[in-house]
Amino acid sequence: MKESVKRNLTAWLFLAPYLVFFIAFLAFPIFRGFGLSFFRVSLGRPGTFVGFDNYVRVLTDTQFWLSLSNTLLFVVVSTPLITAVGFTMAMFVNSKLKGTAIIRSVYFAPYVLSMAVVTGLWIFIFQPYLGLLSVLTGVEMFWLSTRWLAWIAIIITTTWWTVGFNMILCLAGLQDIPEEVYEAARIDGASRTQLLFQITLPMMRPVLTMVFMLQAIQSFKLFGQTWLMTGGGPGNHTRTIVQYIYQIGFIERNMGVSSTMSFLFFLVVLLFTFGQSKLLSFTRN
Amino acid sequence: MKKIISVVLVMILVVSLAACAGQDSAPGAPAPGAPGDSGAAGAPAESGERVHLTFWNMFSGGDGDIMTEMVNRYNAGDNQAYIEMTIFPSEEYYVRLITAMATRTAPDVAVSHITSLTEFVTDDFLSPLDDLAAAAGLSWNEFSANLVEGVYFDGSHFAIPIDTHVLLMHFNVQILDDLGMLDANGRPAFAENGDDFIRFFREVQAGLDGDMMPISGTSQGELPLYLWYSLFTQQGGQMISADGRTATLDTPENHNALSFMHQLINEDLWPRAQASGAQIFVAQQAAATFNGNWGIPMFTAAEGLDFISLPFPQIFGQQQSVFGDSHTLILPRQSDEDPAKQAAAMDFMNWMADNTILWAQAGHVPSKTAIVDSAEFNALPHRSAYAHSAAYATFYPKTTVITGMKASFVRIFASMINGEYDVAQAQELMQSELQRLLDDAH
Numbered sequence: 064m065k066e067s068v069k070r071n072l073t074a075w076l077f078l079a080p081y082l083v084f085f086i087a088f089l090a091f092p093i094f095r096g097f098g099l100s101f102f103r104v105s106l107g108r109p110g111t112f113v114g115f116d117n118y119v120r121v122l123t124d125t126q127f128w129l130s131l132s133n134t135l136l137f138v139v140v141s142t143p144l145i146t147a148v149g150f151t152m153a154m155f156v157n158s159k160l161k162g163t164a165i166i167r168s169v170y171f172a173p174y175v176l177s178m179a180v181v182t183g184l185w186i187f188i189f190q191p192y193l194g195l196l197s198v199l200t201g202v203e204m205f206w207l208s209t210r211w212l213a214w215i216a217i218i219i220t221t222t223w224w225t226v227g228f229n230m231i232l233c234l235a236g237l238q239d240i241p242e243e244v245y246e247a248a249r250i251d252g253a254s255r256t257q258l259l260f261q262i263t264l265p266m267m268r269p270v271l272t273m274v275f276m277l278q279a280i281q282s283f284k285l286f287g288q289t290w291l292m293t294g295g296g297p298g299n300h301t302r303t304i305v306q307y308i309y310q311i312g313f314i315e316r317n318m319g320v321s322s323t324m325s326f327l328f329f330l331v332v333l334l335f336t337f338g339q340s341k342l343l344s345f346t347r348n
Numbered sequence: 349m350k351k352i353i354s355v356v357l358v359m360i361l362v363v364s365l366a367a368c369a370g371q372d373s374a375p376g377a378p379a380p381g382a383p384g385d386s387g388a389a390g391a392p393a394e395s396g397e398r399v400h401l402t403f404w405n406m407f408s409g410g411d412g413d414i415m416t417e418m419v420n421r422y423n424a425g426d427n428q429a430y431i432e433m434t435i436f437p438s439e440e441y442y443v444r445l446i447t448a449m450a451t452r453t454a455p456d457v458a459v460s461h462i463t464s465l466t467e468f469v470t471d472d473f474l475s476p477l478d479d480l481a482a483a484a485g486l487s488w489n490e491f492s493a494n495l496v497e498g499v500y501f502d503g504s505h506f507a508i509p510i511d512t513h514v515l516l517m518h519f520n521v522q523i524l525d526d527l528g529m530l531d532a533n534g535r536p537a538f539a540e541n542g543d544d545f546i547r548f549f550r551e552v553q554a555g556l557d558g559d560m561m562p563i564s565g566t567s568q569g570e571l572p573l574y575l576w577y578s579l580f581t582q583q584g585g586q587m588i589s590a591d592g593r594t595a596t597l598d599t600p601e602n603h604n605a606l607s608f609m610h611q612l613i614n615e616d617l618w619p620r621a622q623a624s625g626a627q628i629f630v631a632q633q634a635a636a637t638f639n640g641n642w643g644i645p646m647f648t649a650a651e652g653l654d655f656i657s658l659p660f661p662q663i664f665g666q667q668q669s670v671f672g673d674s675h676t677l678i679l680p681r682q683s684d685e686d687p688a689k690q691a692a693a694m695d696f697m698n699w700m701a702d703n704t705i706l707w708a709q710a711g712h713v714p715s716k717t718a719i720v721d722s723a724e725f726n727a728l729p730h731r732s733a734y735a736h737s738a739a740y741a742t743f744y745p746k747t748t749v750i751t752g753m754k755a756s757f758v759r760i761f762a763s764m765i766n767g768e769y770d771v772a773q774a775q776e777l778m779q780s781e782l783q784r785l786l787d788d789a790h
Contacts, residue, residue, distance in 0.1 A: 105471050106450040124784070191621050205621060208766040294568075296759050297768040298777075313443050315752035316467070317788050 100323040106316045117323040127324060129299055130307040131331065137218070137303070138282040138335075145222050145282075146275050149229025150267075156230065157237045167234070171227035178224075182291040185220040189292075208297045217288050217301060224288075225281065229274050236270030237263070272343050279339065283332050304328050398430040399692035405433070405459035406441035410645030414710045421706070422699055429692035431457075442751060445680075449473040454680030457693050462498040462509060462674035463744040469501045470748050475679040476504035480694040486701070490716045495674055498743060507676035508697045510704050511712035512738035514672040515574040515640050517661060518647060521654040523635045527555040536636070540662045542608060549617045552635045563618040564628035565638035570754060571625065572609070572761035574671040575638055579605035581671070581742040582664040587753075587782065588745055593790055595782035597775065606764070606771045608663060613765055620765050629655075644711035644730060657711075657730040659737035672741025674715070677701075713738040749785040756781040 100117055104110025121127050156167045173181065188195040189206035197203055206216045244262055253261065264271075286305040289295060295302030302310075308328070312321030407415045412435055419433050434455070436444055442464065448454040449468070460468065468474050481488070488496050488505060495509040524530050529552060531537040538548035549562040556562065565571055580587075585601035588594065612618040618638070622628060629637035630650040637643070647655050660670040677697040679690065700707075704714035705724055713735050714720050726732045744750050757778060764774040 106446055108471055120788075126784075190623075205766060208621065208762070208768070210768065294759065294762075296762055297766060298759070298763045310752075310755060311788075313447070314755045315749070315785065315788065316446065316471070320788060 096322045097326055099318055100326050102319045104319045106313075106318060110319060113319070117319050118327075120320060121323045121327060126299065126307065127304075130302050130304045131328070133300070133302060134283060134285060134304045136214070137285050138279055141218055141221060141282045142275060142279045144218070145226050145229060145278050146271065148222060149226045149274065150233045150271065152226065152230040153233035153237055154263075157234055167230075170230055173224050174227040176224070178287040179291065181220065181224045182288055185216065185223075186292055189216050207293050210297055210300050213293050213297060213301050217285075217292060220288055220292065221282075221285075225278075229278060232270060232274050232277075233267070236267050239270075240266045275343075276336065276339065279335065280332070283335075399428060399689055401429045401431055401457055401689065401693055401696065402455035403431045403433045403457045403696075404436065404441075404445060404455040406436055406438040407459070408435070408438060409642075410649075411642060411710045414645075414707060418700065418703065418706050421703075422696060425699075427699060428695040431696060446473075449680045452681065452683040454682070456679070456682070456689055457696060458678050458680055459675055460507060460678045462495065462507065462676050463746075463750050465499060465501070465507055465676065465678070466746045467748045467751060468678065468680075469506050473680055474506045475681055475685070475690065476506055477508065477679060477694070478504055480679075480690055481505065481508075481698075483691070484694045484698050486694075486698050490718065491701075492715060492717055492720075492739070494739075494741070494743070495676075495715050498674060498746070499676060507678045508701050509674045509676045509715040510700055510707055511715055512672055512674050512741055513641050513712045514670050514734070514737050514741045515578055515638070515660045516643075516657050516734055516737075517636060517659075518629065518639055518643060518655050518657045519636045520629070520632060520634065521656055523556075523560075523632070524552070527552060527635075529555075529635075535656065535658065538661075541665060542663045545661060545663055546611065546615075546617070549612075549636075550615070553615075553617060556635065559633065561619050561628060561634040562616075563612065563636045563638060564622060564634035565618055565625035567620055567622045567625075567765045568758070568762045570758055571638060572765060573754065573757050574640065576605055576609060576757075576761065577671040577742070577744070578660050578669065579608055579663055581669040582662055582667055584667045586745070588747060588786065592745075592747055593786055595779050595786055597779040597782055602775055602778065603771065604664065606774055610764070610771050620767070629653075641711035641713065641734065645709065648729070657734055659734045668740045669742045670737050670740065672738060672743060674743070675712070747786075748789050749782070752785045753782060756785070 102110030499507040583601040
């Protein structure tokens, strides 16, 4: 009895530094934000209780749905894309060709750059009149201010920036697959396609699931690339839900509505993650 | 050798730490230096005697240089306060200021546009200035009447204006002269109405090389908004109904203003997708430019650029108007209000208002009428040609939704200019966005 208390205490003491910060900077703000969603509150003043008014206001706001669908569009397109590209790059780097060590570093390098640097670089490439792309191709396209081109530009930028991290995770997974399994399969006369689909992919499933999940959560948080490259434009076509929450909260100073949107967005991400893990565990059985 | 370098580095560290300690010594303690030993601005010897105040603003470029110069002069003089200034990029300035004010960690003095004051006063972020101003001998009727009106809320004054700034039009004299488009007085030869304005720039366009623009003007950011608001208010347009609850942008006035802008864009008189209209004008690639009086320092500094700055033309004749705004000095509320600091802050604000002849170097029109009428101000180039337009400048209405309105409209205009929206779509969005903001605010 006494021994277990002592053991628990040791555990709690080890957890304490993390817990203090977790409660102060995550748990408390989350609950406070949830509470704020029932108030009409500006940044400076104490609010008045309004019940579910904010929820009605948000759910009937077409801009909220547009921003949410922009974010979902990005998640649905970018998550499989970046996971697949990362996996392909890992396969390539894992092959025993010469020079893969250098290529591995080259692929990973963009990930260490900051968002501002990355977007600055790609703005330089995509900008009209003087942009690299305009100059090289001689075709004048307003990449960042044309509806679908803006999304393509943002997805290219994000892929280039973050794919290196996924590649490293996939590479670790690939190197965990024992060589003997391949050897045995080859002796049995398996083709390369069979090796990929019968051995590599099934054995990579846990790693790929994790990469997919991490990438989906990362994609939900999209803000910096659109904020810096398009400002949410043209029109509101690339304004993500995070940007809309920021605009309502800090530019229009409407903290109640902003908190409501954050909470609803949290529910969407929760549902998505839950559904995703259900789906993945279903396919496994 | 390595040893010597590390010894030197350690010495530098020690000395700089000692210097910091010196500056942190309690205010009011006798200064180590002898009184009257007024050296360079910021000398630690002086700082002990004076009340240290933090001062935030968002001035960049020419504005920033001149504001820095003014603060240095104030600090060098025999004054109550010692100002420590921080300049933030204008895009992030208000978000920083508002969050600082909400958490009561704001600077002692800050700059705010007159059109943002309603939001701050409504949220109780600002200290009223009347008692402090009376004690400092500041008289409100020395300021232009529309400015005093703008800082006055429910019986109190909440800011000290230092200028009025207005949208102007600047013309390249050399290019227009070569085209024979100047009148006998050396001014561009067009009558002040929409048709003749278009006629004039079509002729300029016909005479120019292919790459050159009749009119330059930044397509993103707030410049299109200034242009629109000038055109809109010249027809007597009002954004919001008298009770402040209903957006009134579904009107013919708005349609006319947007259509005029659309025509300039469509005919390539004001070409789209310009990242910086001022740079194009400075590079002498445009015959004219839409820019405010704040563009003047940059144009003056440009080598070989012969330009004139004139009031923004009256395109619609119903009501003389142009977009204007005003920089004001405010006293954000503090967690514990220190009368000594407030008095020192008033001393600084009062000094600034009295010395706006320096600020006028940035092209701005001073806030005090006596300074606007002074020979010194009128001797500055271009000023006498446009200073009078400050008197009929129209500010945004006094409402709490201005910051939100600007953020929304900037995006709508950028999209209209690059062809994403036509006039009807832009107008519909402006109306619905403004109505949403008003509904949220009430």
